Amino acid sequence: MTDPAGADECLVDRFLGGDQVAFDRLVLRYQDAVYRFVLWADADAAEDLAQETFLAVFRGAADWQRRAPFRVWLFGIARNVCRRHRRRLAQRGRVFAPGTAPETVADPSRGPLDRLAAGVRNTALAKAIAALPFEQRMALGLRFRAGFAYDEIAMVTGVPIGTVRSRLHSAKRSLAKAMEG
Amino acid sequence: MTTCADTSKRLDEFQDDEFAERIRALAPQAAPQGFLGRLRARLAAERPGLDQRDTAPLAWRAADTSVGEPPPLHAPSPLRVAA
Numbered sequence: 001m002t003d004p005a006g007a008d009e010c011l012v013d014r015f016l017g018g019d020q021v022a023f024d025r026l027v028l029r030y031q032d033a034v035y036r037f038v039l040w041a042d043a044d045a046a047e048d049l050a051q052e053t054f055l056a057v058f059r060g061a062a063d064w065q066r067r068a069p070f071r072v073w074l075f076g077i078a079r080n081v082c083r084r085h086r087r088r089l090a091q092r093g094r095v096f097a098p099g100t101a102p103e104t105v106a107d108p109s110r111g112p113l114d115r116l117a118a119g120v121r122n123t124a125l126a127k128a129i130a131a132l133p134f135e136q137r138m139a140l141g142l143r144f145r146a147g148f149a150y151d152e153i154a155m156v157t158g159v160p161i162g163t164v165r166s167r168l169h170s171a172k173r174s175l176a177k178a179m180e181g
Numbered sequence: 182m183t184t185c186a187d188t189s190k191r192l193d194e195f196q197d198d199e200f201a202e203r204i205r206a207l208a209p210q211a212a213p214q215g216f217l218g219r220l221r222a223r224l225a226a227e228r229p230g231l232d233q234r235d236t237a238p239l240a241w242r243a244a245d246t247s248v249g250e251p252p253p254l255h256a257p258s259p260l261r262v263a264a
């Protein structure tokens with residue numbers, strides 16, 4: 001059964017009322033998902049980007065318009081943080097370097113050859129993801145790392161749902177090709 | 182050689198669940214240890230008075246040893262003590 005007092009929006013209300021523990025609970029609830037999401041923006045700066053996201057929540061909670069669920073607002077902030085980071089890198093003449101490190105989950109039940117084959121497949125997939133255009137990569141992250149529905153991705157990214165479908169279709173097509181090669 | 186039809190077929194086979202599973206295997210699943218503590222430290226640095234206000238509950242301060250122990254909330258002012 002859902003605890004209404006523990007719902008995201010209630011925690012924001014409690015935080016705005018001065019309850020810092022409510023803010024902690026929001027961070028603990030979303031830190032892994034936000035971290036996984038921003039990892040694709042820049043693996044080296046992922047923790048910093050995730051923290052920037054929660055700092056923005058802390059600063060902006062009082063001004064949150066509540067037109068969408070909290071997590072939509074949260075990931076919208078995360079995406080904006082990633083976009084700003086990308087612009088800053090470009091201004092410094094640095095290449096935007098998405099996370100490519102294929103840190104595979106070890107599966108001890110599989111033999112060494114199986115694990116090696118899985119590692120090779122994961123490396124190919126990670127490289128293919130890194131090569132995707134930024135907006136496709138963000139859409140993919142929202143879908144498969146944050147578990148968003150298409151209409152939620154549309155809200156986060158501020159584009160029509162058809163554009164979301166198109167981006168995800170293109171991304172999956174590119175990845176499928178890479179996995180075949 | 183890979184044809185368009187092959188790619189489309191492969192794409193159809195790429196169900197979202199399967200896709201999600203493969204992507205999950207690519208990267209760490211959790212934020213680094215101590216993420217919340219470092220976030221609190223940044224918040225405290227940004228707003229030095231934050232944990233001295235009534236808006237900061239005891240649990241926050243008790244859990245956060247990285248920013249030092251705040252003064253008592255109702256400590257007498259130094260001027261009043263001097264008088």
